[in-house]
Amino acid sequence: MKKVFIDGETGTTGLQVKDRLVNHPHIEIISIDPAKKRDVEEKRRLMKEADVTVLCLPDDAAKDSVLLAKQEGCRILDASSVHRVAEGWVYGLPELDVTQRDKIKNAQFVSNPGCYPTGVILLLKPLIEAGLLSASYDYSINAVSGYSGGGNALIDRFESADDTPIFGAYGLAFNHKHLAEMKKWSDLDKTPIFVPSVGNFRQGMLSFLPIQLNGDVTMEQLQAKLAEVYANDTFVTVNGFNVIVDNATPFLTPHGLEDTNQIELSVLSEPGNKSGILVAKLDNLGKGASGAAVQNLNIMLGFDEDIAVNLR
Ligand SMILES: NC(=O)C1=CN([C@@H]2O[C@H](COP(=O)(O)OP(=O)(O)OC[C@H]3O[C@@H](n4cnc5c(N)ncnc54)[C@H](OP(=O)(O)O)[C@@H]3O)[C@@H](O)[C@H]2O)C=CC1
Ligand SMILES: CC(=O)N[C@@H](CCC(=O)OP(=O)(O)O)C(=O)O
Structure with a gap:
C-alpha cells in the first residue's frame, strides 16, 4: 500500500x-x-x-x-x-x-x-504541432463551467442565495489565471482571448474554439488528426466529424460526463466549410x-x- x-x-x-x-x-x-x-x-x-x-x-x-x-x-x-x-x-x-x-x-x-486549459490544450496542441493550425492565429475561447469550479464559496452562493444568475460571464478583465497555462502548453505565439462563464449547474464544462481555416486544410482533417492522436488514450474520446453526442441533441450541453475522468473532443462544421468550432466537454471536477x-x-x-x- x-x-x-x-x-x-x-x-x-x-x-x-x-x-x-x-x-x-x-x-x-x-x-x-x-x-x-x-x-x-x-x-x-x-x-x-x-x-x-x-x-x-x-x-x-x-x-x-x-x-x-x-x-x-x-x-x-x-x-x-x-x-x-x-x-x-x-x-x-x-x-x-x-x-x-x-x-x-x-x-x-x-x-x-486547470479545468479550462485541459480542454483547450488537448484540442490545440496536436493540431498546431501537425501544422494544421497556426501558432500565431488569434485564438479566442468561450467556455462555460458548473459553479463548483469556484470552490466552496461559489457553491454556497449558488446553493443558498436566491439571487443567483442562470448564466454569467466573468474574467472580463482578460487576465484570467489560466491564460499563461493555455499559451505555454498549447505552444501559442499569443495569449488567446478567453471569455469564461458560469452556469447554474454544479458540474460540467464546455469550451468552444471558433476556427477560420486558410489554405487547403479542412475541418474534417482537424477531426481526423485528433482521432489519430488520441486513439490510444483511455480518457479522451474524439467524436465523429460534425457529430453531437449528447442526451439533449440537437443541443450540445456541458452534461453527460459528471463524476468521470473522461473528456470529449468535437469538431463541428459542415463538410467543405472553411470554418467551424472545436469543442471540449468535461467535468470540471473530474478530468x-x-x-x-x-x-x-x-x-x-x-x-x-x-x-x-x-x-x-
Ligand atoms: N473547484 C474546481 O473545479 C477546481 C479547483 N482547483 C484548485 O484546487 C484548489 C482548491 O480549490 P477548491 O477545492 O475549489 O476550493 P475550496 O474553497 O472548495 O476548498 C479549499 C479547502 O482548503 C482549506 N484550506 C484553506 N487554507 C488552508 C490551509 N492553510 N491549510 C489547510 N487547509 C486549508 C479550506 O478550508 P476552509 O473551508 O476551512 O477555509 C477548504 O477546505 C484551488 O487551488 C483551486 O484553484 C483546481 C481545478 C478545479
Ligand atoms: C467557475 C470558476 O470560478 N472556475 C475557476 C476555475 C476552476 C479551476 O480550474 O481551478 P483552478 O483554480 O485550479 O485553476 C475560475 O475561473 O477561476
Whole structure:
C-alpha cells in the first residue's frame, strides 16, 4: 500500500479526491485531524509519512505547503494554479505528448492542470504541432463551467442565495489565471482571448474554439488528426466529424460526463466549410480536477492510470 495525504481534504477538490481514493485498492489515505488542518508541524509529519501529498488548497496555502515539501524532500501533486508554468514542475497532463507520463512518473513536483486549459490544450496542441493550425492565429475561447469550479464559496452562493444568475460571464478583465497555462502548453505565439462563464449547474464544462481555416486544410482533417492522436488514450474520446453526442441533441450541453475522468473532443462544421468550432466537454471536477489528480497519482506511484479515477 502507498500512503497519500490530501492537504485540503475538506474542500471541493479535496473531497472529490478522497471520495475516489477510498475505493483505491493500493492507496491508503492518511488524514489530518480537522482541528489541526492549518498546523504546519502536523502537516510536515504527514507529508513525511506520505508517498505523495496532494495539495487541494487555495494558491497561497499551496505555496506554504510546497515550502515544507522542499525542506523535507517530499513528493507533491499540486491541484492549485500556482505551479502550472513554473520551473522545476512537471505539467500533469498525461495526454500532452508521448513523453509526459514518464515525466510525471519520475517527478518530485507535479502540477495538476486547470479545468479550462485541459480542454483547450488537448484540442490545440496536436493540431498546431501537425501544422494544421497556426501558432500565431488569434485564438479566442468561450467556455462555460458548473459553479463548483469556484470552490466552496461559489457553491454556497449558488446553493443558498436566491439571487443567483442562470448564466454569467466573468474574467472580463482578460487576465484570467489560466491564460499563461493555455499559451505555454498549447505552444501559442499569443495569449488567446478567453471569455469564461458560469452556469447554474454544479458540474460540467464546455469550451468552444471558433476556427477560420486558410489554405487547403479542412475541418474534417482537424477531426481526423485528433482521432489519430488520441486513439490510444483511455480518457479522451474524439467524436465523429460534425457529430453531437449528447442526451439533449440537437443541443450540445456541458452534461453527460459528471463524476468521470473522461473528456470529449468535437469538431463541428459542415463538410467543405472553411470554418467551424472545436469543442471540449468535461467535468470540471473530474478530468478538470480530482479525476485528473487521481490519474496523476496512479502514474506517480506506478499503478495503472485508470484505477479509481471515476466516481461512477
Ligand atoms: N473547484 C474546481 O473545479 C477546481 C479547483 N482547483 C484548485 O484546487 C484548489 C482548491 O480549490 P477548491 O477545492 O475549489 O476550493 P475550496 O474553497 O472548495 O476548498 C479549499 C479547502 O482548503 C482549506 N484550506 C484553506 N487554507 C488552508 C490551509 N492553510 N491549510 C489547510 N487547509 C486549508 C479550506 O478550508 P476552509 O473551508 O476551512 O477555509 C477548504 O477546505 C484551488 O487551488 C483551486 O484553484 C483546481 C481545478 C478545479
Ligand atoms: C467557475 C470558476 O470560478 N472556475 C475557476 C476555475 C476552476 C479551476 O480550474 O481551478 P483552478 O483554480 O485550479 O485553476 C475560475 O475561473 O477561476
